[in-house]
Amino acid sequence: xxxxxxxxxxxxxxxxxxxxxxxxxxxxxxxxxxxxxxxxxxxxxxxxxxxxxxxxxxxxxxxxx
Amino acid sequence: xxxxxxxxxxxxxxxxxxxxxxxxxxxxxxxxxxxxxxxxxxxxxxxxxxxxxxxxxxxxxxxxxxxxxxxxxxxxxxxxxxxxxxxxxxxxxxxxxxxxxxxxxxxxxxxxxxxxxxxxxxxxxxxxxxxxxxxxxxxxxxxxxxxxxxxxxxxxxxxxxxxxxxxxxxxxxxxxxxxxxxxxxxxxxxxxxxxxxxxxxxxxxxxxxxxxxxxxxxxxxxxxxxxxxxxxxxxxxxxxxxxxxxxxxxxxxxxxxxxxxxxxxxxxxxxxxxxxxxxxxxxxxxxxxxxxxxxxxxxxxxxxxxxxxxxxxxxxxxxxxxxxxxxxxxxxxxxxxxxxxxxxxxxxxxxxxxxxxxxxxxxxxxxxxxxxxxxxxxxxxxxxxxxxxxxxxxxxxxxxxxxxxxxxxxxxxxxxxxxxxxxxxxxxxxxxxxxxxxxxxxxxxxxxxxxxxxxxxxxxxxxxxxxxxxxxxxxxxxxxxxxxxxxxxxxxxxxxxxxxxxxxxxxxxxxxxxxxxxxxxxxxxxxxxxx
Numbered sequence: 001x002x003x004x005x006x007x008x009x010x011x012x013x014x015x016x017x018x019x020x021x022x023x024x025x026x027x028x029x030x031x032x033x034x035x036x037x038x039x040x041x042x043x044x045x046x047x048x049x050x051x052x053x054x055x056x057x058x059x060x061x062x063x064x065x
Numbered sequence: 066x067x068x069x070x071x072x073x074x075x076x077x078x079x080x081x082x083x084x085x086x087x088x089x090x091x092x093x094x095x096x097x098x099x100x101x102x103x104x105x106x107x108x109x110x111x112x113x114x115x116x117x118x119x120x121x122x123x124x125x126x127x128x129x130x131x132x133x134x135x136x137x138x139x140x141x142x143x144x145x146x147x148x149x150x151x152x153x154x155x156x157x158x159x160x161x162x163x164x165x166x167x168x169x170x171x172x173x174x175x176x177x178x179x180x181x182x183x184x185x186x187x188x189x190x191x192x193x194x195x196x197x198x199x200x201x202x203x204x205x206x207x208x209x210x211x212x213x214x215x216x217x218x219x220x221x222x223x224x225x226x227x228x229x230x231x232x233x234x235x236x237x238x239x240x241x242x243x244x245x246x247x248x249x250x251x252x253x254x255x256x257x258x259x260x261x262x263x264x265x266x267x268x269x270x271x272x273x274x275x276x277x278x279x280x281x282x283x284x285x286x287x288x289x290x291x292x293x294x295x296x297x298x299x300x301x302x303x304x305x306x307x308x309x310x311x312x313x314x315x316x317x318x319x320x321x322x323x324x325x326x327x328x329x330x331x332x333x334x335x336x337x338x339x340x341x342x343x344x345x346x347x348x349x350x351x352x353x354x355x356x357x358x359x360x361x362x363x364x365x366x367x368x369x370x371x372x373x374x375x376x377x378x379x380x381x382x383x384x385x386x387x388x389x390x391x392x393x394x395x396x397x398x399x400x401x402x403x404x405x406x407x408x409x410x411x412x413x414x415x416x417x418x419x420x421x422x423x424x425x426x427x428x429x430x431x432x433x434x435x436x437x438x439x440x441x442x443x444x445x446x447x448x449x450x451x452x453x454x455x456x457x458x459x460x461x462x463x464x465x466x467x468x469x470x471x472x473x474x475x476x477x478x479x480x481x482x483x484x485x486x487x488x489x490x491x492x493x494x495x496x497x498x499x500x501x502x503x504x505x506x507x508x509x510x511x512x513x514x515x516x517x518x519x520x521x522x523x524x525x526x527x528x529x530x531x532x533x534x535x536x537x538x539x540x541x542x543x544x545x546x547x548x549x550x551x552x553x554x555x556x557x558x559x560x561x562x563x564x565x566x567x568x569x570x571x572x573x574x575x576x577x578x579x580x581x582x583x584x585x586x587x588x589x590x591x592x593x594x595x596x
Contacts, residue, residue, distance in 0.1 A: 030250035045104040048294040
């Protein structure tokens with residue numbers, strides 16, 4: 001039951017995301033671009049942080065940023 | 066005797082500009098910092114590393130100072146529409162009030178509720194729930210900006226409404242038309258992402274300060290990295306949306322785009338230069354000391370190499386028949402108000418698209434009443450009104466250029482910052498770190514110049530081609546306006562002083578002073594690197 005509910009929830013989220021993409025992408029392309037772009041910018045910044053950790057672990061002896 | 070005192074209108078404009086510009090010193094940071102906090106907290110939730118929680122806490126504290134003072138300066142502005150711009154509010158209240166009410170009831174309440182949970186929920190909520198709250202704060206603050214800019218866009222491009230001659234007001238037709246107004250879309254994304262740039266520079270600059278002083282180095286280097294990457298992508302987005310807004314202005318507000326480009330006469334494609342610097346003279350309607358780059362203006366504005374851009378003097382000439390038609394519209398409307406004759410209504414409908422130009426002409430009519438213009442003087446009034454259709458070219462031209470120059474500077478700075486951070490070469494470039502530190506206020510200035518370009522460029526209208534600014538203000542006395550202006554100046558200056566004092570204080574103290582560097586296992590690792 002728990003697995004079913006999880007799938008149902010994810011399926012619902014997918015449908016909502018698709019409807020959002022179709023409606024807003026058609027009616028308000030720049031709103032859609034903002035939503036997608038903001039998520040992308042956050043992910044890139046977050047990836048930069050994670051990459052920093054990886055680099056620090058590789059070059060821990062250098063001690064320079 | 067004239068009903069409208071130009072001094073009161075000018076003071077009302079000055080007061081609104083002052084309060085808006087003060088308020089806008091706080092807004093960009095709020096828009097951008099919330100999403101940056103969300104990015105930091107996302108890494109914390111995914112990796113579990115304490116330093117990212119420290120980052121979210123420390124930058125969150127600085128966000129909190131800015132948020133509180135931003136709210137204080139924003140609240141008064143909503144009342145200002147009623148107190149100082151009552152004629153505008155009566156004419157356009159249905160259109161303007163709806164998004165403003167949604168902003169208050171939905172976005173601001175959402176933002177304010179969740180901001181409390183964000184600050185005080187760290188120990189009471191699970192990690193994923195707190196992260197969701199942080200995203201909701203970010204979404205709420207940006208939705209708040211969305212509704213304000215939807216309202217503003219309806220002044221620049223009044224979609225989804227029509228003028229009702231029975232009530233003498235603009236009537237709301239289509240919610241979708243208002244919300245999905247192309248100007249609202251482009252302006253919201255441009256403004257929101259400009260906020261991301263401001264927040265990136267803020268975090269990057271303060272991090273540079275720590276790196277220069279060799280304090281909190283890991284904390285600062287991580288923050289710097291995330292801010293640099295956040296900033297470079299945001300700057301590209303700001304420039305892209307700036308181009309979209311320019312294109313919209315070219316299509317819908319030709320006087321604004323001509324003033325922005327200092328284009329007195331219709332351009333000659335494809336040679337027409339993009340003027341880098343000049344001294345536009347509004348009185349003489351010419352510019353001196355022009356320095357330009359040839360072949361750039363036409364593709365920049367029209368996205369083609371052959372389309373001419375109409376100059377301001379030609380736009381003035383083209384406005385003459387509209388002014389005359391507008392005088393006919395306003396005269397018919399006045400007669401219809403008094404007699405309710407079908408012929409007057411029919412006459413009004415025939416000329417209603419030019420009504421705004423008729424209202425603009427009333428400034429030069431006897432007793433500011435276009436029905437009192439003798440037929441033989443109509444052409445004289447039209448000639449006097451023609452120059453009024455242009456905004457202040459010097460202000461529009463230079464505010465736009467300062468914004469653009471700063472935007473290009475940010476692009477270069479963030480690109481270098483990203484490169485040096487990714488290469489772990491920041492601390493070797495002390496001059497670069499100093500530039501980052503001193504650049505903290507520049508994105509705020511750029512957004513101020515952007516706002517001036519948008520608002521000064523829309524003049525002489527509050528509602529583009531519908532309602533002139535000089536007919537929009539309340540009928541206060543000059544002394545009342547001076548008193549309230551002085552009050553706002555003093556109060557808001559105190560707010561700015563408090564903000565700067567608190568920001569400097571907490572930024573100097575740094576993250577450790579708040580007892581946030583309790584890293585546990587991570588602390589040993591950090592100490593190895595620091596040595």
